[in-house]
Amino acid sequence: MKQELIERFIRYAKVNTQSDPNSHTCPSTSGQWELARMLVEELKSIGMEDVTVDENGYVMATLPANTDKNVPVIGFLAHMDTAPEFTGANVNPQIIEQYDGGDIVLNKEQGIILSPNDFPELAHYKGHTLITTDGTTLLGADDKAGIAEIMTAMNYLIQHPEIKHGKVRVAFTPDEEIGRGPHKFDVAKFGAQFAYTVDGGPLGELEYESFNAAEAKITIKGKNVHPGTAKGKMINSIKIAMEFQQQLPAHEAPEHTEGYEGFYHLLSFQGSVEETKLHYIIRDFDREQFEARKAKMKEIAASLAQKYGNDRITLEINDQYYNMREKIEPVRHIVDIAHEAMTNLSIEPKVKPIRGGTDGSQLSYMGLPTPNLFAGGENFHGRYEYISADNMVKAAEVIVEIIKLFEQKAS
Numbered sequence: 001m002k003q004e005l006i007e008r009f010i011r012y013a014k015v016n017t018q019s020d021p022n023s024h025t026c027p028s029t030s031g032q033w034e035l036a037r038m039l040v041e042e043l044k045s046i047g048m049e050d051v052t053v054d055e056n057g058y059v060m061a062t063l064p065a066n067t068d069k070n071v072p073v074i075g076f077l078a079h080m081d082t083a084p085e086f087t088g089a090n091v092n093p094q095i096i097e098q099y100d101g102g103d104i105v106l107n108k109e110q111g112i113i114l115s116p117n118d119f120p121e122l123a124h125y126k127g128h129t130l131i132t133t134d135g136t137t138l139l140g141a142d143d144k145a146g147i148a149e150i151m152t153a154m155n156y157l158i159q160h161p162e163i164k165h166g167k168v169r170v171a172f173t174p175d176e177e178i179g180r181g182p183h184k185f186d187v188a189k190f191g192a193q194f195a196y197t198v199d200g201g202p203l204g205e206l207e208y209e210s211f212n213a214a215e216a217k218i219t220i221k222g223k224n225v226h227p228g229t230a231k232g233k234m235i236n237s238i239k240i241a242m243e244f245q246q247q248l249p250a251h252e253a254p255e256h257t258e259g260y261e262g263f264y265h266l267l268s269f270q271g272s273v274e275e276t277k278l279h280y281i282i283r284d285f286d287r288e289q290f291e292a293r294k295a296k297m298k299e300i301a302a303s304l305a306q307k308y309g310n311d312r313i314t315l316e317i318n319d320q321y322y323n324m325r326e327k328i329e330p331v332r333h334i335v336d337i338a339h340e341a342m343t344n345l346s347i348e349p350k351v352k353p354i355r356g357g358t359d360g361s362q363l364s365y366m367g368l369p370t371p372n373l374f375a376g377g378e379n380f381h382g383r384y385e386y387i388s389a390d391n392m393v394k395a396a397e398v399i400v401e402i403i404k405l406f407e408q409k410a411s
């Protein structure tokens with residue numbers, strides 16, 4: 001299984017599928033089409049059925065049931081795109097057999113080294129087969145490892161018909177990294193009762209809580225007058241914007257929070273005397289606290305409007321996604337089954353809240369409860385990204401085990 005996973009993963013990694021937030025097409029980039037077509041052919045060649053790719057690049061396929069038991073249809077998803085913030089062109093994966101626990105030279109000429117001094121987690125991988133970058137691109141284990149693991153698990157089940165299972169659906173989706181993964185996902189066509197994204201980090205990760213998320217855009221209009229004659233006339237929008245920021249609790253920011261703590265994050269601040277624009281994201285696990293944060297921003301805007309004039313300040317808040325826990329808690333057994341699958345394989349489950357969102361955060365609110373499973377990678381979205389092929393095997397085994405458990409628990 002390991003060799004199969006490595007070969008698949010490297011083949012996918014070499015296709016540049018970097019997504020682009022400024023594109024208005026779906027998928028946002030043509031490289032994702034290239035990978036989608038490759039995956040369609042591969043799904044057919046391993047013997048999957050109902051293999052489809054729709055006009056938006058969503059790939060779906062079925063592993064038909066081989067039991068008469070009444071097993072719920074479950075799905076597995078992974079995303080095809082890689083992060084926009086680091087190049088995904090000409091990815092050239094390097095394989096390190098029997099990692100010795102020391103420094104890994106990613107790129108000799110440029111002196112780029114993956115070192116346990118900077119990344120102490122490397123200690124967990126002594127003796128593993130590691131896949132790294134050549135130091136000049138990201139690797140794309142997020143989430144091509146997930147694709148390779150799902151594909152390999154499906155192939156395993158097709159090769160082992162003695163393992164009984166219900167109907168399984170798989171989907172490979174575009175544009176997760178720019179938050180659009182589920183936007184055109186056809187939940188009804190997918191037809192699963194529950195699903196798992198295979199898009200998490202290191203071994204054992206199991207996630208079913210995400211942030212509630214919104215973004216806020218504030219525009220402040222000033223009044224510019226020659227500074228020599230500005231007394232009593234000039235209104236400096238930059239200073240009003242600073243006042244806005246200063247009224248937010250200073251410690252409720254990403255750099256001061258962890259675990260279940262929420263925050264306001266000032267993403268950008270662009271201004272002149274005449275006009276200043278602030279862009280924030282608001283994050284909280286607790287729905288009430290989340291609403292309170294949005295209310296707080298409205299309060300500040302209202303008080304500044306009172307002080308400087310109503311037409312000087314506009315505030316626009318848009319919700320982005322919600323904590324999937326609300327939708328997963330009522331079908332908690334899907335998390336318990338993933339937990340049990342890991343335990344059966346001697347993997348210690350690491351259940352923790354995601355300080356971010358996944359496709360599952362949106363899908364869960366579209367009627368498809370979708371927790372997240374580890375795919376195995378480390379240091380996502382940059383040149384130091386790497387993955388253990390041994391843990392990719394474990395991820396594929398967890399998928400198979402979950403499918404088995406659903407069958408065993410059915411009647």
Ligand SMILES: [Zn+2]
Nearest residue numbers: 142143176199
């Ligand atoms: Zn991902």
